[in-house]
Amino acid sequence: MTFIQPQLNVLPDYHEHLKVVLLGTGSPRAFYGRAKAGVVVLAGDKTFLVDCGGAAVDQMIKAGVMPQRVSDVLFTHHHYDHNGGFFDVFITSWRTHVTPERVFEGRSTPMQVYGPDTTREIIGKMRESFEFDVKLRVSYNLSDEAGSQIQYIERNEGIIYDRDGIRITAFEVDHRPVYPAVAYKFEYNGKSAVISGDTIPVPNMVKYSDGVDLLVHEAYNKEWLDSLIVTYPEQARALSNPAKYHTTTLEAAEIARQAGAKHLVLTHHIPAPTPDAAAEEAYMAGMKEIYSGPITMGRDLMVFDLAEA
């Protein structure tokens, strides 16, 4: 019997230190090698998924994070590039995965879904649309019915999780017209990480990222977008939209400087540069003059182990 054995590259079940895995670093457009938004945060025996763009499950498999480990999904906001993969995450995490060496038990408890106000309404409607499939899995595949449920924790600001030494704090950002939208701060074993979600520069980001070990911040490159507008003036409206509700690379550097973040990681690149050093260096132009700490251009499947930071 020879078939793909995902356990060969599966990350350990327990993480003594906070670990952050970038699933997708692209934008709402589809790019080869830059999947849509998704970040996995590992702490202790918990696996948190922050946003789930369309390829979230496939990216988790590539990263060695079996979807069956995910029982907590945190949404920053409800643009499709952040929630489009939820159906797949929900069902896949619920289904048991059997390999010759190991059984990955599917989720047997309700999925915990966190997010700003609007989350229950939007994800609840998605969940209703899964009912046909869910019913079949309960009646025909005998999947555990408890795992087909969702418990919602809607919160725009404040501590949303505080157990076993893991603390997660939500705080409001500004991604209008998408309102509300939040970012998340994770704290575990003396280390911290902030995941910005999508936002313009906001004082809250500086406040909550004060001295943070890892700041994963979205950013677009203004010069690159402006040059596209010159090339395609008829597309000016679509191309200039990111400027209204996102953060420029230079602004992200300024936020990291003001917050005293120890390491800045860029994600949600607009336009998405090819994942090579030259393109990424050009994308980051000017940032080092503003922020003197380490800056990493996020690539899909990058792992940040905060024990080593």
Ligand SMILES: [Zn+2]
């Ligand atoms: Zn967005």
Ligand SMILES: [Zn+2]
């Ligand atoms: Zn987005």
